[in-house]
Amino acid sequence: MILKDRTIIITGASSGIGEATAKKLSEHGASVVLMARSEDKLKDLASSITKAGGKALVASGDVTKRKDFENVVAKTVEHFGKVDGLINNAGLMPLSYVKKLKTDEWDKMVDVNIKGVLNGVSSVLPELIKNNGGDIINISSMAAHRYFPGGAVYCATKAAVKMFSEGLRQELAPKHNINVTSIEPGAVDTNLVSTITDEDIKEELQEMMEMTTLESEDIANAIYYALTQPKRVNINDIYIVPSEQK
Template structure:
């Protein structure tokens, strides 16, 4: 790793916000370790970043596995020499009404959206504590602030992300210089809605003509947070489409 160059691990990097964030941070000279389950997507993203002059590596990773997240952190540290930033971005959003009893989908959301975030924190924190420097960025949601019909479980997971991140911030010894940021996006044009199987929820979306945010809009917000001087800790950013009121 070149002197002064930072390294970021990004989960859920194969599409959407994760992919856009990887490109944004790489364009600013940050080496990126890409993590997701779809290897072909990761290979393509690595190639694109390198062709643009950036530095990237990837590791196929399931965030619900603490062991695989440990291996990811080890690989990033071995490849780049340090871990400065973790973007805990991997997430699922199969919205549904509770009376549909889609318990398998509820469990998957808890596993990815909550346990995945915890596994990421557990994997990188020892490195950051040892080097006395680091920044953990956790992706929550406007749904972590506002509960809507159909979002009960999803909102529950995103409220949890906010609670975990704020708890982490308060626990960290100030002398360790580790920052914690919550990013809460509103409606974003990503693949998140592809996991919704509740037809009543899907019909609600069909009636909307709101212009959503692009993944790049969130990527720029993440870049803003991590680029601040070390004495500045951006604790939370809420970013909605202009037309989104809820």
């Protein structure tokens, strides 16, 4: 139970990577705080975790609203007494070609993928500094490293998350014992592609997704690895892609 006595907030916990991570960390002793907008799904997940002997708290909220995040942190401290870590997992990927000017989708990606991460850090950081330690893990993407068709805005948001993570690490790890990691997956079998409305992109993605993709559990394992290193070790980046992906 290597994560025993650690309380970790997970955003986007209702499905995919967030759900798999909540299960993985709770199995190893962590108390997990489940944050997403879908309260019913969170309750189902919390129930399955507690039945398996774990500890889970449902804390529904919208990552784009700083007040929601602050309420989740307050609820966490009230219930578990502290916060030891944050996994900024919530994200959107409505890919489209720039010329189609799907500006509403651009705005949503910026709000969730960037502002959501900023809201999480600003809400949790005072607690981590007070505790003189903790972990912040941000889910970026291989898209932070290279552009792919229809991904101009999405790639830009994930590059921002990667660079923000490195800035956080340099500011927080040496002085406050707060380790920061950017997780950068390639293609993962989640519902992330369900937000795509550009039919041209859907057709191209279908061909790519015929390969054997990563599973959510693969990313959960990477997060677990980052969290379980000795405090002298900060895993800056984990760049993890399917074996078949070029």
